[in-house]
Amino acid sequence: MNVLGNLYLLYVGIATAAIGILGFVIYINKRHSITHLNFLLLSLVSIIWGAVNYLSFVVEDLFGVLWLIRLTMFFGVWYAFSVFNLFYVFPKEKVSFSRNYKWIFFPLVSMTAFLALTPLVVEKISEVSGVNASIAMQNGPAIVLYGVLVLSLILSAFYIIIRKTYLAKHEERTQFLLILLGSVVTFTLIIISNFILPAFFNLTNYIPLGPVFLLPFVIFTFYAVLRHNLLDVKVISTEVVTFFLVIAAFLQILLSESVGEAVFQVSIFVLLLIFSALLIRSVIREVR
Numbered sequence: 001m002n003v004l005g006n007l008y009l010l011y012v013g014i015a016t017a018a019i020g021i022l023g024f025v026i027y028i029n030k031r032h033s034i035t036h037l038n039f040l041l042l043s044l045v046s047i048i049w050g051a052v053n054y055l056s057f058v059v060e061d062l063f064g065v066l067w068l069i070r071l072t073m074f075f076g077v078w079y080a081f082s083v084f085n086l087f088y089v090f091p092k093e094k095v096s097f098s099r100n101y102k103w104i105f106f107p108l109v110s111m112t113a114f115l116a117l118t119p120l121v122v123e124k125i126s127e128v129s130g131v132n133a134s135i136a137m138q139n140g141p142a143i144v145l146y147g148v149l150v151l152s153l154i155l156s157a158f159y160i161i162i163r164k165t166y167l168a169k170h171e172e173r174t175q176f177l178l179i180l181l182g183s184v185v186t187f188t189l190i191i192i193s194n195f196i197l198p199a200f201f202n203l204t205n206y207i208p209l210g211p212v213f214l215l216p217f218v219i220f221t222f223y224a225v226l227r228h229n230l231l232d233v234k235v236i237s238t239e240v241v242t243f244f245l246v247i248a249a250f251l252q253i254l255l256s257e258s259v260g261e262a263v264f265q266v267s268i269f270v271l272l273l274i275f276s277a278l279l280i281r282s283v284i285r286e287v288r
Contacts, residue, residue: 012054013250017243018218019043019050021276025239028281033093035086042082046214049075066125070117073146076195077113080153083183087157090164112149121146147195154187182220189213238283242276 023043030036052075056068089095115121120142161183165176190213193206249272253265 009054010251012050013253014247015050015212015214015218016047017246017250017273019046019214020273021239021243021246021280022218022221024277025280025284028284030093034089034095035091035093038082038086038089042079042086045075045078045082049079050214062125066122069125070122073116073121074113077109077116077146077150077153080150080157081109081113083187084153084157084160087161087164090161109149109153112146115142116146118142150195151191154191158183158187178220179217182217185216185220186213187217189216238280242279246272246276 020043023040027036027040049072052068052071056065056072059065059068118140120140122143123138123140125138158180161176161180165173165180168176193213197203197206246269249265249269253262253269
C-alpha cells in the first residue's frame with residue numbers, strides 16, 4: 001500500500017478508536033439511559049460506515065466497488081437516522097415514541113436504506129481509475145428520494161438541537177453549542193464530499209476522507225464532556241490513555257512487513273481494545 005493509502009488507513013483507525021471508546025464510555029456510564037444508548041448506536045454505525053467508506057476507495061474491482069458504495073449509502077441512511085434519534089432524545093433517560101414514528105417514519109427510513117442496496121439508487125459503476133483514484137458512477141431513479149430523506153433527517157436533527165440550545169441555560173447552553181459546532185462541521189463536510197459531489201458532479205476523489213470528517217463531532221463532544229465535568233476526571237484520564245494505546249497498536253499494524261506479522265498485530269489490537277473497554281468499565285465502577 002502506498003504512502004497516501006497508509007495515511008487514509010491511519011485516519012480511519014484514529015476515527016474508529018476515538019468514536020468507539022467515547023461511545024462505549026458514555027454508554028456504560030448510564031446503561032439505562034435512552035440518550036446514552038443512542039450515542040452508542042451512533043458510534044457503532046459511524047465505525048461501520050467509516051470502514052465501508054474506506055474500502056470503497058481502495059478496492060479496484062468494479063463489482064466490489066459497486067457493492068461497497070451501495071453499503072456506504074445504506075449505512076449513510078442509518079447514520080443520519082442515528083443522529084436524528086440522538087438529538088431527538090437528548091438529554092432524556094426515557095422516551096416514548098409515537099405511533100407515527102413506529103409505523104410511518106421508521107418504515108420509511110428502513111425502505112430507503114434498503115433501496116440503497118438496489119440499482120434504483122446506484123445503478124452501476126462504469127469505471128474505476130485505479131486505487132486511490134476516481135470512480136465513474138451512474139445513479140438510479142431513486143437517488144432523489146434517497147437524497148431528500150437523508151437531508152431531511154440531518155436538517156430535522158439540526159432543528160431539534162438548535163431549538164434545545166436556544167431553550168437551554170448557562171453552562172448547559174455552552175455544552176449544546178460545542179456539540180452543535182462539531183456537528184455542523186462534520187455533516188457539512190460529509191454531505192458535500194459523500195453525496196453532493198459524487199451524485200451530481202460524479203466526483204468521488206474526496207470519499208475516502210469521510211472517516212476523517214467524523215472527527216470534529218467526536219472532538220467537540222469529548223471537549224464538551226471534559227469541560228463540563230459530565231464524567232469523572234478518572235474516567236476521562238483513563239479514556240485518553242487507552243485511546244493513545246490503541247492508536248499505537250494500530251500503527252504497528254501499518255508497519256507490519258509480512259502477512260503473519262500483520263495478523264499478529266491485528267490480534268494484539270483487538271485484545272487491547274477489549275482490555276481498554278474492561279479497564280474503563282472498572283474505573284467507572286470504582287468512581288461510582
